Amino acid sequence: MTTRYTEDHEWITVDGDIATVGITAYAAGQLGDVVFVELPEVGKSLSKGDEFAVVESVKAASEVYAPVDGEITAINDALEGEPAKVNEDATGEGWFVKIKLADASQLDGLMDEAAYTAHTA
Amino acid sequence: MTETLHKTPLHALHVELGGKMVPFADYDMPVQYPLGIMGEHRHCRDKVGLFDVSHMGQARYVGDEAALEALLTCDLTEISAGEQKYTLLPNERGGIRDDLMVSRPDGNGIYLVVNAATKDADFAHIEAATAGKGTLTRIPERALLALQGPAAKDVMARLCPEACKMVFMQCGVFTLDGVEVMMSRSGYTGEDGFEISIPAAEADRIARLLLAQDEVEAIGLGARDSLRLEAGLCLYGHDMDENRTAVEASLIWALAKTRRERGDFPGADVIAKQIEEKTCQKRVGLTLSGAPAREGAEIADKSGNIIGVVTSGGFGPTVNGPVAMGYVDRDFMQPGTEVDILVRGKARAATITKLPFVPANFYRG
Numbered sequence: 001m002t003t004r005y006t007e008d009h010e011w012i013t014v015d016g017d018i019a020t021v022g023i024t025a026y027a028a029g030q031l032g033d034v035v036f037v038e039l040p041e042v043g044k045s046l047s048k049g050d051e052f053a054v055v056e057s058v059k060a061a062s063e064v065y066a067p068v069d070g071e072i073t074a075i076n077d078a079l080e081g082e083p084a085k086v087n088e089d090a091t092g093e094g095w096f097v098k099i100k101l102a103d104a105s106q107l108d109g110l111m112d113e114a115a116y117t118a119h120t121a
Numbered sequence: 122m123t124e125t126l127h128k129t130p131l132h133a134l135h136v137e138l139g140g141k142m143v144p145f146a147d148y149d150m151p152v153q154y155p156l157g158i159m160g161e162h163r164h165c166r167d168k169v170g171l172f173d174v175s176h177m178g179q180a181r182y183v184g185d186e187a188a189l190e191a192l193l194t195c196d197l198t199e200i201s202a203g204e205q206k207y208t209l210l211p212n213e214r215g216g217i218r219d220d221l222m223v224s225r226p227d228g229n230g231i232y233l234v235v236n237a238a239t240k241d242a243d244f245a246h247i248e249a250a251t252a253g254k255g256t257l258t259r260i261p262e263r264a265l266l267a268l269q270g271p272a273a274k275d276v277m278a279r280l281c282p283e284a285c286k287m288v289f290m291q292c293g294v295f296t297l298d299g300v301e302v303m304m305s306r307s308g309y310t311g312e313d314g315f316e317i318s319i320p321a322a323e324a325d326r327i328a329r330l331l332l333a334q335d336e337v338e339a340i341g342l343g344a345r346d347s348l349r350l351e352a353g354l355c356l357y358g359h360d361m362d363e364n365r366t367a368v369e370a371s372l373i374w375a376l377a378k379t380r381r382e383r384g385d386f387p388g389a390d391v392i393a394k395q396i397e398e399k400t401c402q403k404r405v406g407l408t409l410s411g412a413p414a415r416e417g418a419e420i421a422d423k424s425g426n427i428i429g430v431v432t433s434g435g436f437g438p439t440v441n442g443p444v445a446m447g448y449v450d451r452d453f454m455q456p457g458t459e460v461d462i463l464v465r466g467k468a469r470a471a472t473i474t475k476l477p478f479v480p481a482n483f484y485r486g
Contacts, residue, residue, distance in 0.1 A: 032343075033159035035436040036412050036443075038465070054465065056413050058158040058436045059343045080411075 003091075004067070004107050005116035011091055012067045012099075014107060019099045023055065023064060025090040026120045031057040034086040039075040039096060046070055046099065048106060053096050055086065068106040070099035129175035130264045130321040131328055138332075138339050145342055146237035148176040153341040161344035162438040165310055166479070169270030170340035171331050174309075178240025179263055179318060182247070183230035184255020192250055193223065194367065194386050196377035200225055205292045205305045209375050210235075210243060215366035215388030215395070219243050220357055220375070226292040226303040230255075234265070234316075236357045263303075264324035269314035269348075271482060272336040277315060280330070284315060289483035298330055306484060309345065311352025311477055313484040350444060351437045353406060353476030359416055360404060360432045360446050368395040369448065371404040371476075402429060402448040406478060407462065409471035413443035414462040420449055421461045421468065428453050431462060439479050449473070 003013045009027035013020045028034065036056040046052050046066040053064040075097050079085060086094040101107075111119060126149040135142065140151030151173070153161060164170055182189050190197045195208035205224035212218050221235040221243070235243045248257050268276060277284050281297045284304050292305035300323045308314040319327055331337050340348075346356065355361045361370045366388065373396065380386050384393060395401045407414070413436045420429035434445030445462070453460055456475040461468040 032153065032157050038412055054412075056436065058162070058347055058438065059152070061413070061415060 002107065004110035004112060005119070006065070006067045006110055007119065008065050009120075010064060010067045012107070012110065013091075014101065014104070017101045017104065018073060019068065019070065019101055020095050021067060021097050021099055022090060022095040023086065024116070024120075028087045028090045028094070031055060031060075031062055033058055034083045037079040037083050037086060037096065039079065040072050042072050042075060044072045046072065064096065066099070067110060068099065069102040071102070072097050073100050074098040127176070129173055130324040131173045131175060134325055134328055135173065135339075140339070140341060143342070146176055148237065150176060151339070151341040153343045154339050156338060158341070158343035158347060159438050161338060161340045162347050164338045165270045165312065165340055165344060165348055166439050167270070168336040168338070169268060169272040169276055169314070170310075170344070171328065171337050172267040172269065172340050172345055173264070173328070174267050174316070175264040175321075175324070176237040177265055178233075178235040178237065178244065179260040179265060180233045180235070180244055181230055181258045181260060182233060182251070182255055183258070184251065186231065186255070188251040188254035189231060189247065191385065192247060192387065194376045194380055195223060196379045197223070197231065199377065199379075202228065203291050203293050205290045205307060207375055209367055209372065210246070211367065211386055211388045212363055213387050214363075215368075215391030216363040217357075217361045217365060217367065217370065218246065218363060220355065220361065222305070222307070224292045224305060226305070227294050232292075232303060232318075238358060260318075262321050263318050264321050266317045266319065266324070266328060266331070267308050267314060268317065268331060268337070269308045269310040269312045269340075270336075271313060273312070273314040274484065276331065276334045276336060279334070288486040289313075298327060300327060309352070309354055310348040311354070311479055311481045312348075313482055346433075347435055347438060350433055350435060350446065351439055351477065351479040352481065353446070353478060355404070355446075356433055365404075365448070366392055366395060366401070368392055369401050369403060400451060402450055403454040404432070404446060405449055405454050406474040406476040407431070407434070407445040407447060407460070407471045408440070408474045408478070409443050409445070409462055409469050411443070412464045412467075412469060414445045414464050414469065414471065418445075419463045420447055420471070421463060422453065423459060423461065425461075425468075428460065437478055444474075444478050445471075446476070
Protein backbone atom coordinates (compact mmCIF):
# COMPACT_ATOMS: atom_id res chain seq x y z
CA MET A 1 0.00 0.00 0.00
CA THR A 2 1.17 3.48 -0.84
CA THR A 3 0.25 6.67 0.95
CA ARG A 4 0.42 10.00 -0.78
CA TYR A 5 -0.36 13.55 0.34
CA THR A 6 -1.75 16.72 -1.22
CA GLU A 7 -0.74 20.30 -0.59
CA ASP A 8 -4.20 20.80 0.90
CA HIS A 9 -3.45 18.20 3.57
CA GLU A 10 -5.47 15.24 2.33
CA TRP A 11 -3.90 11.77 2.56
CA ILE A 12 -4.68 8.93 0.17
CA THR A 13 -3.74 5.30 0.72
CA VAL A 14 -4.18 2.91 -2.19
CA ASP A 15 -4.92 -0.80 -2.00
CA GLY A 16 -5.46 -2.23 -5.49
CA ASP A 17 -7.75 0.21 -7.30
CA ILE A 18 -9.46 1.42 -4.12
CA ALA A 19 -8.10 4.47 -2.32
CA THR A 20 -8.94 5.55 1.21
CA VAL A 21 -8.89 9.31 1.74
CA GLY A 22 -8.85 11.54 4.80
CA ILE A 23 -7.19 14.64 6.17
CA THR A 24 -3.78 14.54 7.81
CA ALA A 25 -3.09 14.71 11.53
CA TYR A 26 -1.35 17.99 10.81
CA ALA A 27 -4.53 19.39 9.24
CA ALA A 28 -6.71 18.06 12.06
CA GLY A 29 -4.39 19.70 14.56
CA GLN A 30 -4.61 23.02 12.74
CA LEU A 31 -8.42 22.86 12.59
CA GLY A 32 -8.79 22.01 16.26
CA ASP A 33 -11.65 19.94 17.62
CA VAL A 34 -13.70 18.57 14.75
CA VAL A 35 -17.41 18.72 15.56
CA PHE A 36 -18.97 17.65 12.27
CA VAL A 37 -17.94 16.13 8.95
CA GLU A 38 -20.19 16.46 5.92
CA LEU A 39 -19.52 13.55 3.58
CA PRO A 40 -20.69 12.94 -0.01
CA GLU A 41 -23.08 10.22 -1.21
CA VAL A 42 -21.76 6.84 -2.19
CA GLY A 43 -21.68 6.61 -6.00
CA LYS A 44 -20.72 10.21 -6.56
CA SER A 45 -18.06 10.83 -9.22
CA LEU A 46 -15.22 13.14 -8.35
CA SER A 47 -12.62 14.93 -10.37
CA LYS A 48 -9.30 15.76 -8.81
CA GLY A 49 -9.65 19.07 -6.95
CA ASP A 50 -13.42 18.79 -6.42
CA GLU A 51 -14.65 19.81 -3.00
CA PHE A 52 -16.12 16.55 -1.70
CA ALA A 53 -16.40 17.01 2.09
CA VAL A 54 -16.53 19.74 4.70
CA VAL A 55 -14.90 19.56 8.12
CA GLU A 56 -16.44 21.74 10.81
CA SER A 57 -14.43 22.75 13.84
CA VAL A 58 -15.84 24.86 16.68
CA LYS A 59 -14.80 27.98 14.86
CA ALA A 60 -14.99 27.36 11.13
CA ALA A 61 -15.91 25.15 8.18
CA SER A 62 -13.10 23.88 5.94
CA GLU A 63 -13.42 22.20 2.54
CA VAL A 64 -11.75 18.92 1.68
CA TYR A 65 -10.68 18.32 -1.94
CA ALA A 66 -10.47 15.14 -4.01
CA PRO A 67 -6.82 14.15 -4.46
CA VAL A 68 -7.65 12.08 -7.59
CA ASP A 69 -10.46 11.33 -10.05
CA GLY A 70 -12.77 8.48 -9.12
CA GLU A 71 -16.06 7.30 -7.72
CA ILE A 72 -17.03 7.19 -4.05
CA THR A 73 -17.51 3.56 -3.02
CA ALA A 74 -17.86 4.03 0.75
CA ILE A 75 -18.09 6.78 3.37
CA ASN A 76 -17.09 6.61 7.02
CA ASP A 77 -20.52 6.70 8.69
CA ALA A 78 -18.90 6.48 12.12
CA LEU A 79 -17.82 10.12 11.82
CA GLU A 80 -21.45 11.18 12.08
CA GLY A 81 -21.61 10.16 15.72
CA GLU A 82 -17.92 10.55 16.52
CA PRO A 83 -16.37 13.39 14.49
CA ALA A 84 -13.59 13.58 17.10
CA LYS A 85 -12.08 10.46 15.49
CA VAL A 86 -10.61 12.85 12.93
CA ASN A 87 -8.52 14.41 15.68
CA GLU A 88 -7.78 11.20 17.54
CA ASP A 89 -6.82 8.98 14.60
CA ALA A 90 -6.69 11.06 11.43
CA THR A 91 -5.08 8.40 9.24
CA GLY A 92 -6.91 5.45 10.80
CA GLU A 93 -10.47 5.50 12.12
CA GLY A 94 -10.79 9.11 11.03
CA TRP A 95 -10.84 8.24 7.31
CA PHE A 96 -13.46 10.04 5.20
CA VAL A 97 -14.21 8.10 2.01
CA LYS A 98 -13.10 5.25 -0.22
CA ILE A 99 -12.67 6.07 -3.91
CA LYS A 100 -12.41 3.72 -6.88
CA LEU A 101 -9.47 5.19 -8.80
CA ALA A 102 -10.12 6.31 -12.35
CA ASP A 103 -6.48 6.98 -13.17
CA ALA A 104 -3.82 5.53 -10.86
CA SER A 105 -1.11 7.59 -12.56
CA GLN A 106 -2.51 10.69 -10.83
CA LEU A 107 -0.90 9.41 -7.63
CA ASP A 108 2.51 10.13 -9.10
CA GLY A 109 1.79 13.84 -8.94
CA LEU A 110 1.21 13.74 -5.17
CA MET A 111 3.74 14.03 -2.36
CA ASP A 112 5.26 11.09 -0.54
CA GLU A 113 5.62 11.20 3.23
CA ALA A 114 9.05 12.84 3.21
CA ALA A 115 7.87 15.56 0.84
CA TYR A 116 4.72 16.15 2.90
CA THR A 117 6.70 16.36 6.13
CA ALA A 118 8.89 18.99 4.46
CA HIS A 119 5.73 20.75 3.20
CA THR A 120 4.36 21.14 6.73
CA ALA A 121 7.68 21.92 8.40
CA MET B 122 1.71 41.70 7.79
CA THR B 123 1.80 41.52 11.57
CA GLU B 124 3.90 44.71 11.53
CA THR B 125 0.81 46.67 10.65
CA LEU B 126 -1.27 45.15 13.44
CA HIS B 127 -1.47 46.63 16.91
CA LYS B 128 -0.27 44.60 19.86
CA THR B 129 -1.74 44.59 23.32
CA PRO B 130 0.57 44.82 26.36
CA LEU B 131 0.18 41.04 26.70
CA HIS B 132 1.28 40.17 23.15
CA ALA B 133 4.62 38.66 24.18
CA LEU B 134 2.87 36.59 26.84
CA HIS B 135 0.37 35.21 24.28
CA VAL B 136 3.21 34.14 22.02
CA GLU B 137 5.11 32.63 24.95
CA LEU B 138 2.00 30.66 25.94
CA GLY B 139 1.77 29.21 22.42
CA GLY B 140 -1.17 31.35 21.34
CA LYS B 141 -2.15 31.03 17.69
CA MET B 142 -2.13 34.67 16.68
CA VAL B 143 -4.64 36.07 14.18
CA PRO B 144 -5.65 39.56 13.08
CA PHE B 145 -8.76 40.80 14.87
CA ALA B 146 -9.98 44.41 14.75
CA ASP B 147 -6.47 45.52 13.67
CA TYR B 148 -4.86 43.72 16.61
CA ASP B 149 -2.70 40.62 16.56
CA MET B 150 -4.66 38.48 19.00
CA PRO B 151 -4.63 34.85 20.22
CA VAL B 152 -7.55 32.89 18.72
CA GLN B 153 -6.57 29.91 20.86
CA TYR B 154 -3.79 28.44 22.97
CA PRO B 155 -2.52 24.83 22.93
CA LEU B 156 -5.52 23.75 25.06
CA GLY B 157 -7.75 24.43 22.04
CA ILE B 158 -11.10 26.19 21.67
CA MET B 159 -13.15 23.29 23.02
CA GLY B 160 -10.88 22.77 26.03
CA GLU B 161 -10.67 26.48 26.74
CA HIS B 162 -14.42 26.88 26.50
CA ARG B 163 -15.06 24.02 28.90
CA HIS B 164 -12.37 25.20 31.29
CA CYS B 165 -14.02 28.60 31.52
CA ARG B 166 -17.44 27.08 32.25
CA ASP B 167 -15.98 24.65 34.82
CA LYS B 168 -13.30 26.74 36.48
CA VAL B 169 -11.96 30.08 35.35
CA GLY B 170 -10.37 31.59 32.26
CA LEU B 171 -8.26 34.69 31.69
CA PHE B 172 -8.95 36.74 28.57
CA ASP B 173 -6.94 39.64 27.18
CA VAL B 174 -9.47 42.18 25.99
CA SER B 175 -7.05 45.10 25.87
CA HIS B 176 -8.00 45.72 22.25
CA MET B 177 -11.33 47.14 23.44
CA GLY B 178 -11.65 50.89 23.77
CA GLN B 179 -11.50 52.45 27.21
CA ALA B 180 -12.29 56.10 27.85
CA ARG B 181 -13.32 58.50 30.53
CA TYR B 182 -15.97 61.19 30.13
CA VAL B 183 -16.08 64.17 32.47
CA GLY B 184 -18.44 67.11 32.12
CA ASP B 185 -22.08 67.70 31.23
CA GLU B 186 -23.52 64.22 31.51
CA ALA B 187 -26.75 65.13 29.76
CA ALA B 188 -24.68 65.73 26.61
CA LEU B 189 -23.25 62.21 26.79
CA GLU B 190 -26.54 60.64 27.79
CA ALA B 191 -28.26 62.15 24.75
CA LEU B 192 -26.12 59.83 22.59
CA LEU B 193 -26.92 56.69 24.59
CA THR B 194 -30.04 54.70 25.50
CA CYS B 195 -29.46 54.52 29.26
CA ASP B 196 -30.40 56.95 32.02
CA LEU B 197 -27.10 58.07 33.53
CA THR B 198 -28.89 59.43 36.58
CA GLU B 199 -29.85 55.84 37.39
CA ILE B 200 -26.20 54.79 37.53
CA SER B 201 -24.90 55.36 41.04
CA ALA B 202 -21.28 55.29 42.17
CA GLY B 203 -20.02 51.73 41.92
CA GLU B 204 -22.52 50.68 39.25
CA GLN B 205 -22.19 49.66 35.60
CA LYS B 206 -24.78 49.46 32.81
CA TYR B 207 -24.90 47.97 29.35
CA THR B 208 -26.10 50.51 26.83
CA LEU B 209 -26.25 51.30 23.12
CA LEU B 210 -24.96 54.10 20.93
CA PRO B 211 -27.77 54.39 18.34
CA ASN B 212 -27.80 56.24 15.04
CA GLU B 213 -30.61 58.48 13.79
CA ARG B 214 -32.32 55.52 12.12
CA GLY B 215 -32.39 53.59 15.38
CA GLY B 216 -29.57 51.36 14.14
CA ILE B 217 -26.76 50.53 16.48
CA ARG B 218 -23.39 52.23 16.12
CA ASP B 219 -22.05 50.16 19.00
CA ASP B 220 -22.89 48.50 22.28
CA LEU B 221 -20.89 49.50 25.31
CA MET B 222 -20.53 49.54 29.07
CA VAL B 223 -20.80 52.76 31.09
CA SER B 224 -19.96 52.90 34.78
CA ARG B 225 -18.91 54.97 37.73
CA PRO B 226 -15.97 53.14 39.30
CA ASP B 227 -14.85 56.26 41.21
CA GLY B 228 -15.87 59.90 41.63
CA ASN B 229 -14.38 60.89 38.29
CA GLY B 230 -17.17 60.98 35.71
CA ILE B 231 -18.17 58.08 33.50
CA TYR B 232 -15.88 55.23 32.45
CA LEU B 233 -16.75 53.70 29.07
CA VAL B 234 -15.67 50.45 27.41
CA VAL B 235 -16.52 50.09 23.70
CA ASN B 236 -15.77 47.53 21.01
CA ALA B 237 -12.32 47.39 19.43
CA ALA B 238 -13.44 47.63 15.80
CA THR B 239 -15.65 50.65 16.47
CA LYS B 240 -13.65 52.51 19.10
CA ASP B 241 -12.19 55.22 16.87
CA ALA B 242 -15.56 55.99 15.30
CA ASP B 243 -17.34 55.88 18.66
CA PHE B 244 -14.92 58.22 20.37
CA ALA B 245 -14.88 60.64 17.45
CA HIS B 246 -18.69 60.66 17.47
CA ILE B 247 -18.89 61.29 21.21
CA GLU B 248 -16.21 63.98 21.09
CA ALA B 249 -17.94 65.82 18.25
CA ALA B 250 -21.36 65.64 19.88
CA THR B 251 -20.20 66.74 23.33
CA ALA B 252 -17.71 69.39 22.22
CA GLY B 253 -17.72 72.32 24.62
CA LYS B 254 -19.82 70.41 27.15
CA GLY B 255 -17.62 67.61 28.29
CA THR B 256 -14.26 65.99 27.79
CA LEU B 257 -13.72 62.46 26.54
CA THR B 258 -10.29 61.11 27.35
CA ARG B 259 -9.17 57.87 25.75
CA ILE B 260 -7.26 55.51 28.00
CA PRO B 261 -4.96 53.57 25.64
CA GLU B 262 -2.37 53.21 28.40
CA ARG B 263 -4.51 50.69 30.25
CA ALA B 264 -4.85 47.01 29.50
CA LEU B 265 -8.13 45.17 30.09
CA LEU B 266 -8.28 41.63 31.43
CA ALA B 267 -11.34 39.48 31.98
CA LEU B 268 -11.34 36.72 34.57
CA GLN B 269 -14.39 34.57 33.89
CA GLY B 270 -15.86 31.41 35.32
CA PRO B 271 -17.39 29.96 38.46
CA ALA B 272 -14.03 29.89 40.26
CA ALA B 273 -13.18 33.52 39.42
CA LYS B 274 -14.43 34.49 42.87
CA ASP B 275 -12.09 31.97 44.53
CA VAL B 276 -9.11 33.44 42.71
CA MET B 277 -10.21 36.95 43.57
CA ALA B 278 -10.80 35.96 47.21
CA ARG B 279 -7.08 35.15 47.44
CA LEU B 280 -5.76 38.15 45.51
CA CYS B 281 -8.26 40.94 46.15
CA PRO B 282 -10.96 39.86 48.62
CA GLU B 283 -12.56 43.32 48.62
CA ALA B 284 -13.60 42.82 44.99
CA CYS B 285 -15.69 39.79 45.94
CA LYS B 286 -18.13 42.11 47.71
CA MET B 287 -19.29 43.36 44.33
CA VAL B 288 -22.33 41.75 42.75
CA PHE B 289 -23.06 41.50 39.02
CA MET B 290 -22.69 44.87 37.27
CA GLN B 291 -21.05 46.63 40.18
CA CYS B 292 -17.62 48.23 39.87
CA GLY B 293 -14.95 50.05 41.81
CA VAL B 294 -11.29 50.80 42.33
CA PHE B 295 -9.24 48.14 44.10
CA THR B 296 -5.67 47.20 44.83
CA LEU B 297 -4.56 43.99 43.14
CA ASP B 298 -1.06 42.87 44.13
CA GLY B 299 -0.11 46.45 44.88
CA VAL B 300 -1.58 47.88 41.66
CA GLU B 301 -4.56 50.20 41.61
CA VAL B 302 -7.09 48.74 39.17
CA MET B 303 -10.62 49.53 38.06
CA MET B 304 -12.70 46.41 38.24
CA SER B 305 -16.27 45.42 37.51
CA ARG B 306 -18.16 42.20 38.18
CA SER B 307 -19.19 41.48 34.61
CA GLY B 308 -18.06 39.83 31.43
CA TYR B 309 -18.99 38.33 28.10
CA THR B 310 -19.32 34.63 28.86
CA GLY B 311 -22.52 34.31 30.90
CA GLU B 312 -20.38 33.30 33.86
CA ASP B 313 -19.56 35.12 37.08
CA GLY B 314 -16.35 37.06 36.73
CA PHE B 315 -14.39 40.27 36.78
CA GLU B 316 -13.16 42.74 34.18
CA ILE B 317 -9.95 44.43 35.27
CA SER B 318 -8.61 47.68 33.83
CA ILE B 319 -4.96 47.95 34.66
CA PRO B 320 -1.95 50.14 33.74
CA ALA B 321 -0.28 48.60 30.68
CA ALA B 322 3.09 48.49 32.42
CA GLU B 323 1.65 46.17 35.09
CA ALA B 324 -0.49 44.04 32.80
CA ASP B 325 2.04 41.32 32.06
CA ARG B 326 2.93 40.83 35.71
CA ILE B 327 -0.71 40.72 36.85
CA ALA B 328 -1.70 38.39 34.01
CA ARG B 329 1.09 35.98 35.01
CA LEU B 330 -0.01 36.19 38.64
CA LEU B 331 -3.57 35.28 37.61
CA LEU B 332 -2.37 32.47 35.32
CA ALA B 333 -0.23 31.10 38.15
CA GLN B 334 -3.42 30.35 40.10
CA ASP B 335 -4.29 26.67 39.83
CA GLU B 336 -7.80 27.21 38.48
CA VAL B 337 -6.85 29.66 35.72
CA GLU B 338 -6.14 28.98 32.04
CA ALA B 339 -5.57 31.52 29.27
CA ILE B 340 -8.54 31.67 26.86
CA GLY B 341 -8.40 32.93 23.27
CA LEU B 342 -10.88 34.72 21.05
CA GLY B 343 -12.24 31.45 19.65
CA ALA B 344 -13.63 30.30 22.97
CA ARG B 345 -14.63 33.85 23.82
CA ASP B 346 -16.90 33.70 20.78
CA SER B 347 -18.42 30.29 21.57
CA LEU B 348 -18.92 31.28 25.22
CA ARG B 349 -20.71 34.52 24.39
CA LEU B 350 -22.81 32.79 21.73
CA GLU B 351 -24.03 30.19 24.23
CA ALA B 352 -24.71 33.08 26.62
CA GLY B 353 -26.92 34.68 23.95
CA LEU B 354 -24.80 37.83 23.85
CA CYS B 355 -24.51 39.84 20.64
CA LEU B 356 -21.27 40.27 18.75
CA TYR B 357 -21.18 43.75 17.31
CA GLY B 358 -20.91 43.85 13.52
CA HIS B 359 -22.54 40.42 13.29
CA ASP B 360 -25.63 40.16 15.51
CA MET B 361 -26.14 43.90 15.53
CA ASP B 362 -25.05 46.76 13.35
CA GLU B 363 -26.07 50.15 11.99
CA ASN B 364 -28.96 48.59 10.08
CA ARG B 365 -30.59 46.72 12.97
CA THR B 366 -32.43 48.50 15.75
CA ALA B 367 -32.60 47.58 19.42
CA VAL B 368 -36.14 46.29 18.81
CA GLU B 369 -34.99 43.96 16.04
CA ALA B 370 -31.93 42.92 18.07
CA SER B 371 -34.21 41.98 21.00
CA LEU B 372 -32.42 44.54 23.15
CA ILE B 373 -35.39 46.64 24.26
CA TRP B 374 -34.19 45.95 27.82
CA ALA B 375 -31.13 48.10 27.04
CA LEU B 376 -33.40 51.14 26.52
CA ALA B 377 -34.01 52.91 29.84
CA LYS B 378 -37.71 53.35 30.59
CA THR B 379 -37.23 57.07 31.22
CA ARG B 380 -35.47 57.50 27.88
CA ARG B 381 -38.21 55.64 26.02
CA GLU B 382 -40.85 57.80 27.68
CA ARG B 383 -38.96 60.96 26.81
CA GLY B 384 -38.09 59.64 23.36
CA ASP B 385 -34.90 61.65 23.45
CA PHE B 386 -32.24 59.32 22.08
CA PRO B 387 -31.23 59.11 18.39
CA GLY B 388 -33.75 57.05 16.43
CA ALA B 389 -36.26 57.01 19.29
CA ASP B 390 -39.11 57.64 16.82
CA VAL B 391 -38.15 54.60 14.76
CA ILE B 392 -37.89 52.49 17.91
CA ALA B 393 -41.27 53.68 19.24
CA LYS B 394 -42.92 52.89 15.91
CA GLN B 395 -41.41 49.40 15.78
CA ILE B 396 -42.50 48.63 19.34
CA GLU B 397 -46.00 49.84 18.47
CA GLU B 398 -46.35 48.08 15.10
CA LYS B 399 -44.81 44.75 16.09
CA THR B 400 -43.92 43.85 12.51
CA CYS B 401 -40.12 43.94 12.35
CA GLN B 402 -37.83 40.92 12.37
CA LYS B 403 -36.43 39.77 15.70
CA ARG B 404 -33.14 38.31 16.85
CA VAL B 405 -33.64 34.78 18.15
CA GLY B 406 -31.63 31.74 19.16
CA LEU B 407 -31.61 28.57 17.05
CA THR B 408 -30.52 25.04 17.79
CA LEU B 409 -30.01 22.30 15.23
CA SER B 410 -28.35 18.95 15.01
CA GLY B 411 -25.49 17.88 12.79
CA ALA B 412 -23.78 20.61 10.83
CA PRO B 413 -23.22 23.94 12.52
CA ALA B 414 -24.96 26.85 10.79
CA ARG B 415 -22.58 29.75 10.27
CA GLU B 416 -23.07 33.47 9.76
CA GLY B 417 -24.89 34.18 6.51
CA ALA B 418 -26.82 30.90 6.34
CA GLU B 419 -30.42 31.52 5.29
CA ILE B 420 -33.33 30.51 7.50
CA ALA B 421 -36.43 29.12 5.77
CA ASP B 422 -39.89 28.09 6.85
CA LYS B 423 -40.96 24.48 6.33
CA SER B 424 -42.28 25.41 2.87
CA GLY B 425 -38.89 26.71 1.80
CA ASN B 426 -39.65 30.43 1.98
CA ILE B 427 -36.70 32.44 3.27
CA ILE B 428 -37.71 34.02 6.58
CA GLY B 429 -34.38 35.11 8.02
CA VAL B 430 -30.64 34.80 8.26
CA VAL B 431 -28.07 33.49 10.73
CA THR B 432 -25.84 36.26 12.11
CA SER B 433 -23.57 34.11 14.20
CA GLY B 434 -23.37 30.39 14.66
CA GLY B 435 -21.09 27.55 15.50
CA PHE B 436 -20.69 24.63 17.80
CA GLY B 437 -21.58 25.17 21.45
CA PRO B 438 -19.25 23.00 23.53
CA THR B 439 -21.42 23.25 26.68
CA VAL B 440 -24.66 22.71 24.75
CA ASN B 441 -22.70 19.98 22.95
CA GLY B 442 -24.29 20.82 19.63
CA PRO B 443 -24.62 23.55 17.04
CA VAL B 444 -26.15 26.82 18.18
CA ALA B 445 -26.84 30.00 16.27
CA MET B 446 -28.39 33.43 16.52
CA GLY B 447 -30.15 35.12 13.70
CA TYR B 448 -32.98 37.35 12.60
CA VAL B 449 -36.36 35.89 11.63
CA ASP B 450 -39.72 37.27 10.58
CA ARG B 451 -41.83 37.88 13.63
CA ASP B 452 -44.28 35.03 12.94
CA PHE B 453 -41.40 32.63 13.59
CA MET B 454 -39.88 34.16 16.70
CA GLN B 455 -41.56 32.00 19.33
CA PRO B 456 -39.32 29.41 21.02
CA GLY B 457 -40.22 25.95 19.79
CA THR B 458 -41.01 27.06 16.24
CA GLU B 459 -39.60 24.60 13.70
CA VAL B 460 -37.68 26.07 10.78
CA ASP B 461 -34.92 25.03 8.40
CA ILE B 462 -31.45 26.50 8.07
CA LEU B 463 -29.80 26.16 4.69
CA VAL B 464 -26.28 24.92 5.28
CA ARG B 465 -24.35 24.65 1.98
CA GLY B 466 -27.67 24.41 0.18
CA LYS B 467 -29.01 21.60 2.34
CA ALA B 468 -32.04 22.28 4.55
CA ARG B 469 -31.28 21.31 8.13
CA ALA B 470 -34.06 21.19 10.71
CA ALA B 471 -33.67 23.84 13.40
CA THR B 472 -35.73 25.01 16.35
CA ILE B 473 -36.14 28.56 17.59
CA THR B 474 -34.67 28.41 21.08
CA LYS B 475 -34.93 30.78 24.02
CA LEU B 476 -31.71 32.65 24.77
CA PRO B 477 -29.37 32.12 26.53
CA PHE B 478 -28.58 28.56 25.48
CA VAL B 479 -26.69 28.07 28.74
CA PRO B 480 -28.20 29.55 31.93
CA ALA B 481 -26.41 32.67 33.16
CA ASN B 482 -24.28 32.14 36.23
CA PHE B 483 -23.97 35.74 37.44
CA TYR B 484 -23.36 36.53 41.11
CA ARG B 485 -26.26 38.63 42.31
CA GLY B 486 -25.53 38.43 46.06
